[in-house]
Amino acid sequence: MKVAKKAPGERLTWMGEELTEECGGTVLVITGEDTKDEIHRRLWGIDTEHRRARSAGRLVILPMIDLGGAYPFIQMGPNQRPVENPLWTSLRNHICTLPDLKLVVIDPMAQFLHDDENKSHIVNAFYQSIIPHVCGAPENGGRGAALLVTHHVRKAGPKPIEDVADMRDAIRGSSAIVGNMRQVVGVWPSGAYKKVMTGMGLAPAPHRLFKAAVVKANNPEAFRDVKYLLRNDDGLLSDVTGKAHAIYNNMDEERRAWLVFAIQRAAEQGFPFTLRGVNRGLFDRRADLPPGVASLSKRDLEALANDCLERHIVERRVKLGYLDVPGGAFVKTTTPEAEAGAWPRARQPDWDRYQFDPETSKIIEMS
Numbered sequence: 001m002k003v004a005k006k007a008p009g010e011r012l013t014w015m016g017e018e019l020t021e022e023c024g025g026t027v028l029v030i031t032g033e034d035t036k037d038e039i040h041r042r043l044w045g046i047d048t049e050h051r052r053a054r055s056a057g058r059l060v061i062l063p064m065i066d067l068g069g070a071y072p073f074i075q076m077g078p079n080q081r082p083v084e085n086p087l088w089t090s091l092r093n094h095i096c097t098l099p100d101l102k103l104v105v106i107d108p109m110a111q112f113l114h115d116d117e118n119k120s121h122i123v124n125a126f127y128q129s130i131i132p133h134v135c136g137a138p139e140n141g142g143r144g145a146a147l148l149v150t151h152h153v154r155k156a157g158p159k160p161i162e163d164v165a166d167m168r169d170a171i172r173g174s175s176a177i178v179g180n181m182r183q184v185v186g187v188w189p190s191g192a193y194k195k196v197m198t199g200m201g202l203a204p205a206p207h208r209l210f211k212a213a214v215v216k217a218n219n220p221e222a223f224r225d226v227k228y229l230l231r232n233d234d235g236l237l238s239d240v241t242g243k244a245h246a247i248y249n250n251m252d253e254e255r256r257a258w259l260v261f262a263i264q265r266a267a268e269q270g271f272p273f274t275l276r277g278v279n280r281g282l283f284d285r286r287a288d289l290p291p292g293v294a295s296l297s298k299r300d301l302e303a304l305a306n307d308c309l310e311r312h313i314v315e316r317r318v319k320l321g322y323l324d325v326p327g328g329a330f331v332k333t334t335t336p337e338a339e340a341g342a343w344p345r346a347r348q349p350d351w352d353r354y355q356f357d358p359e360t361s362k363i364i365e366m367s
Helices: 036-046 051-055 086-095 120-128 164-169 193-199 241-268 298-310
Strands: 026-031 059-063 074-076 082-084 101-107 146-149 183-189 209-217 227-231 237-239 354-357 362-365
Touching (some): 074 120, 082 086, 164 183, 193 209, 193 241, 241 362
Parallel strands (some): 026 101
Antiparallel strands (some): 074 082, 183 209, 209 227, 227 237, 354 362
């Protein structure tokens, strides 16, 4: 909608990134999952002021359900070779007559495939029926427009998506799905939505805060950071990256303080942690840690500990690997014998009696 209604000189953003001046023009959306009525309902929900009227017919949406149903762009010919579906050829020829075409959206890819998305030749044939005609240079018979194809990730398993590498691994189907596109943006739910939304003064709710990142790019202008997107009441995602980073910085500062406090107390009582390892590693002994730190994943917990080591607010005895604060007994030349077994619950601090002091960035006992 932003591309279709963009006026000359108007500044618009997408995912916090500014759209180029020349991007405004005709947009075609081919959707295989939503009906005309559902699309109208969504448009009214996200555009209550009817600003899309400014698009002057440049926003074209084809709800395939109301047009006889979605169909594969490619079909198998008599000799079992892929050939273009005549229905798609006819539609594509019409698309190429649209004036000032800037963007074609296909939503989702799976509705328009003729076979298994795990087969690279199937995916390649699908893309090759579109890209030369939509994205190709005008001198080669193309329209020079952008192509946006939506695709689902695998169903959530026991291990949630945590970073860009996880996101890329979660993309369903053949590697050709990613390989044929110049840029791939992944969007996934944020696991820290409770903390971040609370920090923003919002009631925490699942599937409202998302992360987004470029997982593949052939274009140097692609954004490089991980963005945070908040689903608004109208269903649109707004960029809240700056707010989320500020909250995360505060969260990291507090978590560092709690981890240092726990490491110091455990060492004082003769039950030091190690960075990794069975029975002594931080993650294996996460039940001995304060709640705000114990809930971290293994990756995040070890990253937090390494951050403390790099800041020299925690040190490690090289030979035995015990963690302690600088000057603590377990990092001195003469290291005492560590107690066997886990840190007894009765000897652990009552974490509820302590709090984080933002002025000193330390854990203090409540008065």
